[in-house]
Amino acid sequence: MHTIERVNIDDVETLRELGSETYYDTFKDSVPNPQDMVDYLAEAYSVETLSKEINHPESEYYFLYADGRLVGYVKLNTGDAQTEYVRENTLEIQRIYVRPSEKRQGFGTVLMDFSLERAKEKGCDSVWLGVWENNHAAQAFYKEHGFQKVGEHIFQTGQQEDTDYILLKEL
Numbered sequence: 786m787h788t789i790e791r792v793n794i795d796d797v798e799t800l801r802e803l804g805s806e807t808y809y810d811t812f813k814d815s816v817p818n819p820q821d822m823v824d825y826l827a828e829a830y831s832v833e834t835l836s837k838e839i840n841h842p843e844s845e846y847y848f849l850y851a852d853g854r855l856v857g858y859v860k861l862n863t864g865d866a867q868t869e870y871v872r873e874n875t876l877e878i879q880r881i882y883v884r885p886s887e888k889r890q891g892f893g894t895v896l897m898d899f900s901l902e903r904a905k906e907k908g909c910d911s912v913w914l915g916v917w918e919n920n921h922a923a924q925a926f927y928k929e930h931g932f933q934k935v936g937e938h939i940f941q942t943g944q945q946e947d948t949d950y951i952l953l954k955e956l
Contacts, residue, residue, distance in 0.1 A: 810884075811920075812942065843862060843865055854887070858896075862877040868915075875904075876912045877914065878914040879915075897926075897930050912954045915949035917949055918949065935952065
């Protein structure tokens with residue numbers, strides 16, 4: 786049994802811990818300079834940054850629970866909260882992460898299905914996201930869900946620059 790709950794400001798420390806844990810697990814082997822990882826986590830997952838994002842009216846965080854365990858989360862953006870302009874009337878899935886111990890149990894699909902449903906509820910025409918060019922497992926997951934590459938951009942982790950593919954799904 787799983788539940789999805791909206792994150793509020795009282796959850797900021799839990800979000801900080803979960804976000805740092807899942808980001809680090811996903812990218813620890815692809816950031817050769819440890820300081821770049823430290824710098825990125827300190828900025829992107831600081832209580833101050835996360836508090837601003839939680840309070841932004843066009844940004845939504847949700848926790849996914851399975852049998853009472855916090856297993857993952859998603860961050861959705863519309864309007865001015867999006868990290869960049871891709872298209873009119875679209876929703877960005879900025880983050881979709883599952884704890885390492887909970888992967889390959891269908892939780893990513895639960896979060897994806899929820900995200901697509903939220904986009905439809907908001908009347909969006911499409912959904913987009915960025916995925917690292919070397920994260921082939923994530924790319925395969927997004928392709929299974931109907932996303933197609935429409936561009937790319939640079940993603941900065943500390944001083945390290947990586948290429949992310951921009952993927953889009955029409956609703």
